[in-house]
Structures are given as C-alpha cells and as structure tokens.
Amino acid sequence: MKMNLRKLTISGMMVAVAVAMSSFSIPIGASRCFPVQHLCNVMAGVFLGPGYAVAMAFCTSLIRNLLGTGSLLAFPGSMVGAFLCGFLYQKTGKLAAAYVGEVFGTGILGGMLCYPVATFLMGKEAALFMYVMPFLMSTGCGTVIAIILVGILSKSGAFGYLNHLLTAE
Numbered sequence: 001m002k003m004n005l006r007k008l009t010i011s012g013m014m015v016a017v018a019v020a021m022s023s024f025s026i027p028i029g030a031s032r033c034f035p036v037q038h039l040c041n042v043m044a045g046v047f048l049g050p051g052y053a054v055a056m057a058f059c060t061s062l063i064r065n066l067l068g069t070g071s072l073l074a075f076p077g078s079m080v081g082a083f084l085c086g087f088l089y090q091k092t093g094k095l096a097a098a099y100v101g102e103v104f105g106t107g108i109l110g111g112m113l114c115y116p117v118a119t120f121l122m123g124k125e126a127a128l129f130m131y132v133m134p135f136l137m138s139t140g141c142g143t144v145i146a147i148i149l150v151g152i153l154s155k156s157g158a159f160g161y162l163n164h165l166l167t168a169e
Contacts, residue, residue: 006166007048011056014040018060022069026138037074038142039149041082042102046095046150047166050086057082072121076113077135081106095150102143107136 021036037060044053057078064070084105089098111132118124118131153159 004166007052010166011044011048011052011059014044014056015059015063018056019063019067019069022064022067025069026141034070034074034138035142035145037078038081038102038106038139039146041078041106042085042098042143042146043149045082045085045087045102046089046098047162048086049090050083053082053086054079072117073114073131076117077106077110077131077139080110080113081139084109095147099143099147102146103136103139106139108132111135 018037018040022034024036025034037057040060041053041057044056048056058075061070061074061078064074065072081102082105084101085098086101088101089095091097111134112129114131114135150159153162
C-alpha cells in the first residue's frame with residue numbers, strides 16, 4: 001500500500017476523535033456500544049479506503065485498550081466492519097454498500113469473531129452469537145449518524161471536494 005500523507009493525517013485525526021470520544025459509550029449486555037467508532041469506520045472506509053480504515057480501527061482499539069476505555073472485543077468488531085465498509089464502497093462506489101458493509105461486518109461477522117476472543121483470550125464463557133445483538137445495536141447507531149453526516153456533506157458539496165482531495169496524488 002502506497003502511503004498518502006493526506007490519508008495518513010486524516011486517519012490519525014479520526015483515531016484521535018474516536019479515542020477522545022471513547023467516554024461516550026452505552027453498555028449493552030457484555031459489551032460497550034461505541035457509536036463514534038462506527039461513525040469513524042464509515043467515514044474512513046468511504047474517504048480513505050479499506051486499508052486505512054482497518055489501520056484506523058486497529059489503532060483506535062489498541063489505544064483504547066491501553067487507556068482502559070475499551071476491551072479486546074473492539075478489535076474484531078471494528079476492524080472487520082471497517083474493512084468491509086471500505087472494500088464494498090471501493091468496489092461498488094455506492095454509499096449504501098458501505099453502510100451495509102459496516103453493519104454486517106461489525107454486527108454479524110465481528111460479533112461472531114468475538115466468540116474465540118472472549119473464550120480463549122479473555123477466559124469468559126460465551127456463545128457464538130452472544131455479541132451479535134449488542135454489536136448490531138452499536139454499529140446501527142453509529143452508521144445512522146454516519147448516514148446523516150455523509151448526507152450533510154453531500155448536500156454542501158464537501159463530499160465531492162473531500163473525495164477529490166484524497167484521491168489526488
């Protein structure tokens with residue numbers, strides 16, 4: 001992956017926003033719903049692409065874990081959702097595909113991937129689909145916020161400007 005200073009800077013700013021807003025969470029079941037992470041996943045997936053989106057999600061999860069504001073469950077959920085969001089948007093060019101990618105990647109796939117993390121790494125007793133519903137609620141909330149924000153950016157013309165700015169070499 002060729003490094004792009006603009007994309008690297010924006011992904012760093014998204015990590016900072018996501019970490020700074022990590023106090024805004026809603027506990028549901030055994031997990032924390034963190035809608036700002038999902039908002040950042042969608043924005044990174046759409047504007048930066050799957051590689052930068054996954055790196056942003058990983059760095060956010062790592063920093064939150066080091067600060068004690070996150071759990072190991074943040075890694076599979078956020079990274080799979082960010083990848084699928086960016087990948088589907090890159091392949092189709094459709095925002096709806098990006099939104100579905102974030103919700104399906106985080107809510108379903110990420111929720112299921114939490115089973116081995118919870119069982120083997122955290123020593124918790126868990127069921128395969130235990131985290132699917134809480135993750136779906138969290139990613140649904142964050143994705144709705146992203147849909148609203150992207151809609152505002154589209155109407156103002158900033159969406160096209162940002163896309164042009166980030167794709168120019």
